[in-house]
Amino acid sequence: MKAAASLRVELDAHRRRTVIGDLRSASPIRLVPRRGKVAAPGGALTVCLVESAAAPIGGDRLDLHVRVGAGAWLRLVGTGATLALPGHDGDHSRVRVHLRVDPAGTVEYLPEATVIGARADHRAETRLDLAAGARARCRELLVLGRHGELPGRGSSTTHVLRDGAPLLRQRLEVGRPRLAASAGHLAGARVLGSEILVWDRDPAAPSSGDWWSLTPLAHGGSVATSMAGDTATARRRLAEAVGHHPAHRDRSDRPGHG
């Protein structure tokens, strides 16, 4: 199945509220505004990403294009885990998300976990193109296999650019048991969490703890990372890492909760 959904949000004519400029769901990606199509003044507009429980399956090519206009604030949240499953012909599945944020715009992309089921071959690609002065937080929770099953294989690729310059480029490949077990690769973790934060001030120094870290990137922005044997622990560690970000420590109206 091929599908391309898109979403554009922008400030209203008074430049106070974020409103939906264009919203196109495309099965199996459904975009549903939460609590109306207009945000509170100065606040985030929340849109839910409702994915069909059956997607993506081998052979699927799903695209989501998101554009956040200047000064607008979009919070795009997941409603349930994505389970990648194998198709009939051995073809891979691909989900590509491209987020573009104009100057002074803000995007929060907080999908639920992606589970790579047995025998699946799933490729996730996330690209974040930020204008100078834009803000973003972009989370990923990758689960290798449902409970008690060996995962299939796949990759998760992330590109973050600001003003055209690269802040972060990462491609994590999963599915080789020997690499998954290696202390020099995935160290046996079943769940990998990450959250990219380009949000006003960056942390001055890295923070880390038991299998989590928050590190400033070389050219701006920061990334929180966590690893664990189960989803709850990975989430908790990721939250601890994100909690060390100055935006969380200093603000009462901190970035929203997924």
Next chain:
Amino acid sequence: MAGLGAGTAVLALADARFPGGGHVHSGGVEEAVAAGLITGVADLREFLFGRLHAAGRLQAVFAAAAAHAAAGDAGREYWTRLDAELDARTPSCAQRAASRAQGRGTLRAGRAAWSSGALARLAVATPRPHHPVVLGVLAAAAGADPRGAALVAGYLAVSGPSSAAVRLLGLDPLAVNAVVAGLAAELDGVAGDAAAAAALDPADLPAPSAPALDLLAEAHDRHHREKGRLFAS
């Protein structure tokens, strides 16, 4: 195409005797040992296998790209971009610091042996260059091709950490040497892949990651501040 003297350069750059500061870096081994993740030769073998396919692969890619660019007389703008692209592929501050510390040491030691116009341009663009980039430029200056440069970078990604394990755990050096030698086929593959990607635009170079290495590097840095560590990384 590898030139005259290329073999010697590849051997000398990969030699543990090369005085570029590599001996004070364990590549996560000290932290993994402290955490009980490496206790013997078998664990080390698996650790190095994973390290080769993440850090090793990334370093091989950038060494190969640098060697390719150095042979093609790349200008300052290229080196600045390559530096930023490797930064973007190294989210851990501790790993960036370790790469630049070794890069600076390798630049200092290497410029005495294999000076070149590309090396001078690299040093102007990035006075503290990333380690694999300097390796690639030095290898090219000595006549080695991108694959040779990638072999050096990939080999160093496992040989230095293996030596650290010998020092930290008192492992049998004969067994550890056999472990490194046993990675030959994997290393060949990594170097071949890297050489195949060497001519890509820096933005399109592969970006392999290994979260465990990133977290070990950050934990090493934290524990160094809290209670001291023998190695710089």
Next chain:
Amino acid sequence: MPPDSHGRDHGHGHGHRHPVSLDPAAPAEPDPHRGPPLPGRAFRLGIGGPVGSGKTALTAALCRALGRELRLAVVTNDIYTTEDADFLRRTGVLATDRIEAVQTGACPHTAIRDDITANLDAVERLEERHPGVELVIVESGGDNLTAVFSRGLVDSQIFVVDVAGGDKVPRKGGPGVTTADLLVINKVDLAERVGADMRVMVGDAHRMRGDLPVVAQSLVHTPDAPEVAAWVRGRLSARTPAGA
């Protein structure tokens, strides 16, 4: 999972390898004595010797003795990096930012002899941070009698042994004892208690070293190491003006 790694992190306060700002407009550090600037880089003095022979105490003594007349900085090479540096900071003989500690990867002799990169980096950081620094003392981690400094790292070196290590040490020789520019026999006040014969020790030292100088001292009796300090002054003034 690291069992002892929970808890919060509080930012990194240690000497990370960040490039040092070289702002010429920055206020000059308080310097009680402005000697004439030396040509080129600082004079680099290595202090080596076995564990416990008193290298750090001698370094502190030299800082006390020479700190008023020379712009000084120190590099320490500890096993766990900060022990000797912390000692120097605690004794207050030197401002904290004039001390750099390097990690040696469990091989202190490699770091001063075979691959001097980490120490060169530290020396250069000090020179960048303190333009005009005249003397950088590089104190090695405690090692064996064969550990000497590379001439690529230091201009001159002192090898320190002590009487508590036994009066046979000079006789055993090794490059430290035989080739160092100055051999210091430390803790002579303990000679009687440990049954060391000073005449034998000093005699052996001279025999092993030919014309090279030997100083026997006790920092209990002479806390500022006047003989060694005088020797260092001599090396500095004899330094060829070519610099680096």
